[in-house]
Amino acid sequence: MLLTPKSELDQRIHRLQQLLAQEGIDGMIIVQNADLFYFAGTIQRSHLFIPAEGKPLLFVKRSYERAKEESALSEIIPLDNPKDLPAMLAAHGFTYINTLGFELDVLPTSQFFRYQKLFSGIRLVDGSSLIRTVRAIKSEYEIGLMKRAGEQSRGAFDYVSQCLRAGISEVELASQVEAFYRSQGHPGHVRTRGFNMDIGYGQLSSGTSLAIPSFFEGPIGGTGLSPLLSMGSGTKIIERDETVFVDYVGIREGYMVDATRVFCMGKLPDHLVRAHEVSIEIQHLLKTEGRPGVTGGELYEKAVAVAKKHGLSDHFMGYADQVSFVGHGIGIELDEWPVIAKGVKTPLEAGMVFAMEPKFVFPEGAVGLEDTFVVRPEGLEAITEYEEGIIYLP
Amino acid sequence: MLLTPKSELDQRIHRLQQLLAQEGIDGMIIVQNADLFYFAGTIQRSHLFIPAEGKPLLFVKRSYERAKEESALSEIIPLDNPKDLPAMLAAHGFTYINTLGFELDVLPTSQFFRYQKLFSGIRLVDGSSLIRTVRAIKSEYEIGLMKRAGEQSRGAFDYVSQCLRAGISEVELASQVEAFYRSQGHPGHVRTRGFNMDIGYGQLSSGTSLAIPSFFEGPIGGTGLSPLLSMGSGTKIIERDETVFVDYVGIREGYMVDATRVFCMGKLPDHLVRAHEVSIEIQHLLKTEGRPGVTGGELYEKAVAVAKKHGLSDHFMGYADQVSFVGHGIGIELDEWPVIAKGVKTPLEAGMVFAMEPKFVFPEGAVGLEDTFVVRPEGLEAITEYEEGIIYLP
Incomplete structure (x- = not known):
């Protein structure tokens, strides 16, 4: 150990x-x-x-x-x-x-x-x-552990492609993917600091479930299995031609990363495909703009501006119940500092690690991506990496 | 839902x-x-x-x-x-x-x-x-949901018998059994009320790992995978002729039950076999003695007396770091009232539900069992039921 x-x-x-x-x-x-x-x-x-x-x-x-x-x-x-x-x-x-x-x-x-x-x-x-x-400031030792957690997330995304099939329920797919994380050293428990921020491994939902808002402070809801944990996977059957949203926390030696990818068997309507491209555009922009001295509030406004430019303001970071952040610090808890959110005036510093998750939510599904980054003197370095586009499966 | x-x-x-x-x-x-x-x-x-x-x-x-x-x-x-x-x-x-x-x-x-x-x-x-x-007092509606959670636990014990094999690691077995719970409607999150009472699905450990004490208020420790969740399954390989301890929480519609069974591939030393028989003796005694009006403290002392009679006081409810309870209330949180513990003076009432877990811990392993019971006017009724003896596998 x-x-x-x-x-x-x-x-x-x-x-x-x-x-x-x-x-x-x-x-x-x-x-x-x-x-x-x-x-x-x-x-x-x-x-x-x-x-x-x-x-x-x-x-x-x-x-x-x-x-x-x-x-x-x-x-x-x-x-x-x-x-x-x-x-x-x-x-x-x-x-x-x-x-x-x-x-x-x-x-x-x-x-x-x-x-x-x-x-x-x-x-x-x-x-x-x-x-x-x-x-909030991570050492190279900590960043090294988070990179190992990043490998776990990459493996899990590969594994989703193996398990996903039309007709499987959200919770059945979740059970398989969560078992993968667990077998790779995940403790089966995701630490949050905030009161009432209850969560399992994360958020795996599909299609219309994704627009159902939840108590949890995040852009995506999900039905869950009971009103006692009304978020994430439910009993909905996953179909072809809809988005499957996999937002899970990889953990090695207690250190976490947060990463999200969207999968689809078949094809998606054009407006979802375009919104996903806007998510990637925002992510690339924030990656370029993020560096020591920039505030979380400034980064957030840049993200909002891109969403607005594309006429997607009403779908950015939630639908109906939108949240006003685009990123959150992460380390040994899921909700660490810094927060990349409206009005945050604290400047970024080298060594800070946060997950950025520009996402768009529509009544019929959600798109977007999430990766974890460390602030370096010269800009952001990705700790999690995977194909950024929608992952289409036959 | x-x-x-x-x-x-x-x-x-x-x-x-x-x-x-x-x-x-x-x-x-x-x-x-x-x-x-x-x-x-x-x-x-x-x-x-x-x-x-x-x-x-x-x-x-x-x-x-x-x-x-x-x-x-x-x-x-x-x-x-x-x-x-x-x-x-x-x-x-x-x-x-x-x-x-x-x-x-x-x-x-x-x-x-x-x-x-x-x-x-x-x-x-x-x-x-x-x-x-x-x-603390459950309605028939709540008890009904807990009985459904009890069926989940029974299914999981059957499943352990299918998955367990010499050479599998604790965490690999845990990942499979936890996936079973999850696929049967478990939310992937076990609620506790106590500060710092962090837990995943429960406790699956084997042999010598079982005597390793933990921060968690329970008789069994386990190595865990990291000092950040230093309990439960670790990387230890499960061997023949040792105890495999499966202490998990079944959950349906938010309602939980707690149940533990011991598995073994092969055979165990006589003193472990005998201690397990004492656990069953204690469980049967408490089931007979538990009824409205009896206090948690009285039940606890009866359990302690049986352990003492058999010369097992030093191994009862822990080894080196012993805990002074033998049962805990359960419902939508794992640590509800009543507590069946030293000095508790509150009398049991009809409708109370608690898990009773007389367990014995030795340096080389642990034995015992746990089931969840509801207090009825005439005595205790089991909500979880399964073969009480050690479950031997070829």
């Missing part, structure tokens, strides 16, 4: 410590699984304390032995009862804490109240934006 | 209203997907207001059209900006609200702060235990 190297953890912690110092926060207590993995290399049930200055302390409830195997941190301490945290911090010399950061974007409120009682007299603040800022 | 009947929603809402009135809470605002589905029949992005008295109001941001199709509630109102909530409640006659309940066990803290600002002057309290209390 691949363990996160110490040099990676050190460098991530160092970047967070710089931000903590800048913001006048004395330290952070990190408890969410993805953040624990990122900064400690393990999700064993823990409290990770990262001081603005000094060595981080990993307090582990369960499993201590496994945390020691998985984490390259030097200070790993068994801690059965979180109530002992303040005393433990003091015992390790952290007696001066006035302001303590928590992941308030994901921490359940009742748990926050318990920490508030525990750290009475200390100001508890939201440090989640600092964590998300650090996590 | 199966939609929740109006009579179901009405009866659930009525029960919550009784508890709200008892606790002096004027109403609740519900936003989490599972709770929205339970009380409104839809997870379209919404705020569901349930007053202690009067008609519930479903305020929908996205998709309003789909919420209207999915929900049998009569008052469904489009609401783009949550900031308008207080005015909307007042406009519907709810001007007297002094105390408002929220799902504080799952609501992210930063979101809670926004509601606190929005509803200034109103006391915001945690209503999650009321919701969990209502949800």
Whole structure:
């Protein structure tokens, strides 16, 4: 099993410590699984304390032995009862804490109240934006893992071409393609940070199902199998001459990529074919324009302008229920920073990784594509690559 | 697609209203997907207001059209900006609200702060235990759906016998069995309520992997594929003469059951065979003893006593990192109420559904079984059923 190297953890912690110092926060207590993995290399049930200055302390409830195997941190301490945290911090010399950061974007409120009682007299603040800022910039180690996830996605698209046949149901095809991902090292679980952002492996739907909107913050809906997960594959039978939309997340060693391709057995109406060409035009334009310093908002507006030029504004990124983004950061969660969306003023930086998904939705189907890119000093580099056109099958 | 009947929603809402009135809470605002589905029949992005008295109001941001199709509630109102909530409640006659309940066990803290600002002057309290209390008692409609999920689990156990062969890796077998569940209507996503309770379809591991503890609150660990989801199937090759542990969640129409069976190609050491017999003894005893009025704590102690009688205390519900429960409520989330655990004083009631999983873990493997039961006035009725012994394959 691949363990996160110490040099990676050190460098991530160092970047967070710089931000903590800048913001006048004395330290952070990190408890969410993805953040624990990122900064400690393990999700064993823990409290990770990262001081603005000094060595981080990993307090582990369960499993201590496994945390020691998985984490390259030097200070790993068994801690059965979180109530002992303040005393433990003091015992390790952290007696001066006035302001303590928590992941308030994901921490359940009742748990926050318990920490508030525990750290009475200390100001508890939201440090989640600092964590998300650090996590947005990927190292070469991380980009390397994402490229391996990209290979998984390529293999899956090849596999779709093998499995797709007229008369198969969406969910039957989904079960086969998801099994391919799983057999190639996918954990069977896609991490999202946003509250209620429930998802399985992704989105595989066809024809008219694609225009059915969903709770999920994305351009494509899908019927799903039940109102309890009302998105993605349903029982609809896939026919010839309609779009089959495969939008899945490849994952290797915890690192994800997002990629979408459209398949069709037979032929499609001209307006869908043309809209797909516009998607490719937008993708190529954004790939050319994306570089350090450009904002997510600027990229989004460029995409919108191309859609408008082609008279496709009403179909861009949804139909009836449109979303106002065209890309999203990705790494160990599906909804990382940066967001390529309306009004976003944060400039891109080298090392940021995001998926761009210019898509068009019509009542009879959806077209478009999605690939994952890393920002390099000179522009965007593709992490996922595959034939960009509609993939026609006999 | 199966939609929740109006009579179901009405009866659930009525029960919550009784508890709200008892606790002096004027109403609740519900936003989490599972709770929205339970009380409104839809997870379209919404705020569901349930007053202690009067008609519930479903305020929908996205998709309003789909919420209207999915929900049998009569008052469904489009609401783009949550900031308008207080005015909307007042406009519907709810001007007297002094105390408002929220799902504080799952609501992210930063979101809670926004509601606190929005509803200034109103006391915001945690209503999650009321919701969990209502949800713990299942209707015949719900039990019927769980029985269908039970059929899915039975089919999956049959399927394991077809796929299992010496030399297959855990994750390869998992990919095949999970594809079976998926093709039978599983959404590919298992809902948990607890923070950080990340899981895929469940737990399929073998031999020595089974004793490796994990972050997940359960007796069995497993290596997983990465420290970012360090549980369940890994790359270990499954051999003859070792235990293969299949602990998966069947799901139909959003409703789950949990069931575990142990498979073996060849034969097992005597102490594992005997421990499995003790698991069955415990399961039969608990099935006989479980009835309305008995507490989860009492059932747990009975299980512990049998393990002790057989000298197996050190292996019961984990090895090295033992957990102190033997069963958990289940329905639309994997970790519902009641909990059959140490010290739990809440008495069982008719209609409660829980999975019971007496398991024994040894360095070389694990044995035991798990089935899902509903509490009937006269005792426990099994919702999942399958051959209880170790399933030996040639």
